[in-house]
Amino acid sequence: MPxxxxxxxxxxxxxxxxxxxxxTVLTYAELDARVAxxxxxxETRGIAAGHHVxxxxxxxxxxxxxxxxxxxxxxxxxxxxxxxxxxxxxYQLENCRARLLLTxxxxxxxxxxxxxxxxxxxxxxxGETTGPGGTQPGRSVRTHDPAAPHSxxxxxxxxxxxxxxxxxxxxxxASAAASAYNMGVLPGDRWLACMPLFHVGGLSIVLRSxxxxxxxxxxxxxDEHAVNRALRDEGVxxxxxxxTMLQRMLDAGALPYPPSxxxxxxxxxxxxxxxxxxxLERGLPVLQTYGLSEAASQVTTLSPGDALTHTGSAGxxxxxxxxxxxxxxGEPGEILVSGVTVTAGYLGNPEATxxxxxxxxxxxxxxxxxxxxxxxYVLDRRDDLIVTGGENVYPAEVExxxxxxxxxxxxxxxxxxxxRWGQAVAAALVLRTPSEDPAxxxxxxxxxxxxxxxxxxxxxxxxSLPATASGKIQRHIVRTLFT
Amino acid sequence: MPxxxxxxxxxxxxxxxxxxxxxTVLTYAELDARVAxxxxxxETRGIAAGHHVxxxxxxxxxxxxxxxxxxxxxxxxxxxxxxxxxxxxxYQLENCRARLLLTxxxxxxxxxxxxxxxxxxxxxxxGETTGPGGTQPGRSVRTHDPAAPHSxxxxxxxxxxxxxxxxxxxxxxASAAASAYNMGVLPGDRWLACMPLFHVGGLSIVLRSxxxxxxxxxxxxxDEHAVNRALRDEGVxxxxxxxTMLQRMLDAGALPYPPSxxxxxxxxxxxxxxxxxxxLERGLPVLQTYGLSEAASQVTTLSPGDALTHTGSAGxxxxxxxxxxxxxxGEPGEILVSGVTVTAGYLGNPEATxxxxxxxxxxxxxxxxxxxxxxxYVLDRRDDLIVTGGENVYPAEVExxxxxxxxxxxxxxxxxxxxRWGQAVAAALVLRTPSEDPAxxxxxxxxxxxxxxxxxxxxxxxxSLPATASGKIQRHIVRTLFT
Numbered sequence: 001m002p003x004x005x006x007x008x009x010x011x012x013x014x015x016x017x018x019x020x021x022x023x024t025v026l027t028y029a030e031l032d033a034r035v036a037x038x039x040x041x042x043e044t045r046g047i048a049a050g051h052h053v054x055x056x057x058x059x060x061x062x063x064x065x066x067x068x069x070x071x072x073x074x075x076x077x078x079x080x081x082x083x084x085x086x087x088x089x090x091y092q093l094e095n096c097r098a099r100l101l102l103t104x105x106x107x108x109x110x111x112x113x114x115x116x117x118x119x120x121x122x123x124x125x126x127g128e129t130t131g132p133g134g135t136q137p138g139r140s141v142r143t144h145d146p147a148a149p150h151s152x153x154x155x156x157x158x159x160x161x162x163x164x165x166x167x168x169x170x171x172x173x174a175s176a177a178a179s180a181y182n183m184g185v186l187p188g189d190r191w192l193a194c195m196p197l198f199h200v201g202g203l204s205i206v207l208r209s210x211x212x213x214x215x216x217x218x219x220x221x222x223d224e225h226a227v228n229r230a231l232r233d234e235g236v237x238x239x240x241x242x243x244t245m246l247q248r249m250l251d252a253g254a255l256p257y258p259p260s261x262x263x264x265x266x267x268x269x270x271x272x273x274x275x276x277x278x279x280l281e282r283g284l285p286v287l288q289t290y291g292l293s294e295a296a297s298q299v300t301t302l303s304p305g306d307a308l309t310h311t312g313s314a315g316x317x318x319x320x321x322x323x324x325x326x327x328x329x330g331e332p333g334e335i336l337v338s339g340v341t342v343t344a345g346y347l348g349n350p351e352a353t354x355x356x357x358x359x360x361x362x363x364x365x366x367x368x369x370x371x372x373x374x375x376x377y378v379l380d381r382r383d384d385l386i387v388t389g390g391e392n393v394y395p396a397e398v399e400x401x402x403x404x405x406x407x408x409x410x411x412x413x414x415x416x417x418x419x420r421w422g423q424a425v426a427a428a429l430v431l432r433t434p435s436e437d438p439a440x441x442x443x444x445x446x447x448x449x450x451x452x453x454x455x456x457x458x459x460x461x462x463x464s465l466p467a468t469a470s471g472k473i474q475r476h477i478v479r480t481l482f483t
Numbered sequence: 484m485p486x487x488x489x490x491x492x493x494x495x496x497x498x499x500x501x502x503x504x505x506x507t508v509l510t511y512a513e514l515d516a517r518v519a520x521x522x523x524x525x526e527t528r529g530i531a532a533g534h535h536v537x538x539x540x541x542x543x544x545x546x547x548x549x550x551x552x553x554x555x556x557x558x559x560x561x562x563x564x565x566x567x568x569x570x571x572x573x574y575q576l577e578n579c580r581a582r583l584l585l586t587x588x589x590x591x592x593x594x595x596x597x598x599x600x601x602x603x604x605x606x607x608x609x610g611e612t613t614g615p616g617g618t619q620p621g622r623s624v625r626t627h628d629p630a631a632p633h634s635x636x637x638x639x640x641x642x643x644x645x646x647x648x649x650x651x652x653x654x655x656x657a658s659a660a661a662s663a664y665n666m667g668v669l670p671g672d673r674w675l676a677c678m679p680l681f682h683v684g685g686l687s688i689v690l691r692s693x694x695x696x697x698x699x700x701x702x703x704x705x706d707e708h709a710v711n712r713a714l715r716d717e718g719v720x721x722x723x724x725x726x727t728m729l730q731r732m733l734d735a736g737a738l739p740y741p742p743s744x745x746x747x748x749x750x751x752x753x754x755x756x757x758x759x760x761x762x763l764e765r766g767l768p769v770l771q772t773y774g775l776s777e778a779a780s781q782v783t784t785l786s787p788g789d790a791l792t793h794t795g796s797a798g799x800x801x802x803x804x805x806x807x808x809x810x811x812x813g814e815p816g817e818i819l820v821s822g823v824t825v826t827a828g829y830l831g832n833p834e835a836t837x838x839x840x841x842x843x844x845x846x847x848x849x850x851x852x853x854x855x856x857x858x859x860y861v862l863d864r865r866d867d868l869i870v871t872g873g874e875n876v877y878p879a880e881v882e883x884x885x886x887x888x889x890x891x892x893x894x895x896x897x898x899x900x901x902x903r904w905g906q907a908v909a910a911a912l913v914l915r916t917p918s919e920d921p922a923x924x925x926x927x928x929x930x931x932x933x934x935x936x937x938x939x940x941x942x943x944x945x946x947s948l949p950a951t952a953s954g955k956i957q958r959h960i961v962r963t964l965f966t
Contacts, residue, residue, distance in 0.1 A: 303670070
């Protein structure tokens with residue numbers, strides 16, 4: 001497996017590698033020279049093959065450079081979610097035994113807080129790093145072991161702490177190829193990343209662009225007007241969003257999109273028939289997708305041609321991915337995934353790995369069914385996962401913190417429909433001591449412990465929570481309490 | 484690694500899989516049903532995983548079905564060159580211990596002659612084979628071991644008999660991905676195969692189309708008018724040819740080509756600046772390429788953007804391929820290739836394998852140089868290989884037969900420029916007994932022994948052959964005798 005960036009700098013030195021929102025454009029030769037410089041600096045900081053290097057940064061050129069520089073050294077990238085609290089970040093730094101924490105100005109204060117308890121050294125990106133180490137034309141390109149870990153991506157679950165899913169070079173390369181055959185790839189492609197690069201979906205855009213030799217366009221955050229401009233005037237051909245973003249893009253203007261927009265990959269939940277029809281009417285080819293960190297992002301994708309006849313489906317598996325429902329044919333059951341894009345396991349967590357990977361199949365915890373034609377319908381995200389604005393929130397984690405509050409006797413956290421964010425977090429509580437303003441009380445309490453996007457937007461105090469005979473909270477009934 | 488065709492029949496049942504010159508169109512579901520039926524029949528003929536199944540057929544639907552049916556059974560495909568003599572074919576059948584020889588009506592007589600001495604059973608394709616075994620929607624797709632052999636492709640060399648290069652599933656899959664990133668791939672692509680499917684270039688089109696989920700368009704042979712029509716009116720987006728075919732296409736008409744033609748892959752020798760300029764002027768994006776059977780076809784490709792500034796170059800290595808010249812920087816030397824597209828070796832020939840694969844590098848025998856930017860220039864095909872109309876002719880093989888004729892004392896076979904075929908085979912002879920009409924004498928003699936495309940088009944009788952002090956024939960001087 002060649003060093004993707006180095007190969008591209010050699011084969012396509014003058015091709016566009018990255019475009020920033022401020023108009024900065026970097027060619028592959030330029031990006032490679034910067035990355036070679038940064039890699040040399042990181043090497044002097046002691047980073048070597050196999051070391052875990054954490055990255056806490058917002059969408060930026062520094063993020064992209066860090067990804068490739070860590071790769072260049074055969075070190076392992078651990079992208080951290082910049083929306084987490086210092087304590088949450090510290091857990092991940094500690095868990096992966098990060099040798100170094102890379103950050104940049106906007107996240108430097110958070111990085112210092114997070115690294116204080118773990119004593120992880122910090123390196124601030126953003127200085128001039130172009131060194132003499134750029135790829136020499138005609139020289140051999142470095143190679144990496146395809147089975148070596150490229151990244152560790154933390155993902156939460158029902159119980160316990162976040163787990164670091166190990167993704168190899170081969171996981172990402174196979175995913176890139178399968179995605180290319182699904183959406184197409186052209187040498188002039190520009191793929192816009194307006195969702196966080198620290199999630200697998202965003203990171204995949206950065207890596208795939210280098211694998212394909214195409215350009216990644218980076219927006220600091222999602223802004224519907226900026227995205228519309230990029231699609232209409234700036235040659236962006238591919239885009240990844242969640243349904244609420246698609247809605248906001250369509251609401252923000254009435255102009256049609258040009259045919260140069262080849263695909264809008266929509267993950268994180270189903271697109272309604274109405275939204276789909278509006279998008280198609282305006283010339284946006286919507287590709288609904290189901291994916292997860294443990295499978296290096298995309299697992300299934302619904303092509304635009306099937307979208308209206310299979311509304312709500314996430315499509316069929318990409319090449320190199322197999323899909324099975326753990327239930328009789330046509331019945332709902334757990335979604336199982338296998339193939340070369342699937343993680344080898346969780347870092348230092350053989351129990352979780354053994355639970356997730358059984359007989360060669362990744363047990364996603366998500367519930368779905370296959371229709372007679374083989375289209376996947378995702379019915380329930382794993383373990384009542386809440387997806388809000390593209391971020392995953394696990395009820396168990398929020399409940400765990402609430403239950404530690406002395407006033408709380410029982411807690412149930414659910415996702416409820418939200419026009420802007422797709423879902424909003426909501427908490428139903430049984431209290432030991434009455435509270436005058438539960439929202440204020442528990443909001444202040446949780447803010448110190450969990451990331452803002454995980455905070456319940458609504459609270460409800462009740463006498464008891466609906467539970468099964470065995471005592472398991474019936475979340476689907478809890479949800480009805482909020483309607 | 485999924486069964487490519489089966490995956491596509493499942494994911495894209497209604498998409499076009501194959502288009503024939505007579506207008507027949509098969510969807511993936513239709514092709515898969517036919518292949519499942521044929522596979523079932525072959526199974527009843529005793530074919531099982533690992534068996535070598537030879538295929539002697541012209542470009543046709545039967546050829547495509549046979550490729551996928553052999554794959555479906557985990558058997559190994561051995562495509563045979565339909566231009567060879569029965570004796571040449573018998574050698575390959577014997578060498579690979581073929582369990583079965585698949586053929587169809589146009590090649591059935593040749594197949595019977597070839598198989599007579601080896602007693603290989605013959606199965607004639609072309610009957611109705613659609614069985615009940617078509618892929619069931621929603622069912623799991625078969626998988627293959629990526630490291631298992633998919634095909635054995637015979638390739639000749641300087642000395643000795645043809646050798647069977649073993650190509651694995653992974654060789655073809657990696658080559659398909661790298662080619663897609665170079666030329667682009669779109670779901671609606673149609674790749675026209677007008678060169679023989681039994682060569683690695685043609686076979687690759689069949690396999691890549693299934694890997695991509697796109698369509699292969701099959702012409703029975705190269706016809707410049709039919710190719711022009713396919714590019715202009717029948718939605719063909721990609722095409723593979725040799726320079727002489729490109730020339731004939733341009734000579735056959737003056738109309739521009741539509742922008743739907745995304746790439747014309749030209750292998751088998753350099754494209755002249757004049758030919759290139761004519762092609763570009765008419766809207767044909769020419770991608771010059773260097774490849775060989777042992778690397779599952781493409782190794783380097785020159786993109787249209789670099790074509791005029793680097794005339795005569797075969798471009799830069801595709802992703803996953805590394806290239807080295809066995810000489811000091813900038814000097815000409817043997818072209819060495821490594822990467823996941825490279826063969827694991829020659830069937831039952833550890834000596835030839837050890838000679839070709841040393842320290843992880845395939846020694847191609849071809850001579851080339853890299854310019855300071857890393858562009859490859861192929862200076863001499865391996866061992867004075869002659870490429871005539873897309874077929875490889877090894878001088879040593881023709882010389883060997885000539886030397887067995889009692890009248891011949893010495894023989895030197897070379898390629899000389901030919902307007903129609905790129906190169907033509909020419910023979911310089913030193914005779915023991917004078918011949919009145921050497922062309923007639925030796926033509927009749929060779930026709931019984933070697934394929935017609937290997938026959939010398941010109942003969943020349945001389946008193947002595949130019950040789951080095953050590954007695955090695957100086958072929959570059961022999962060539963000048965014909966000018």
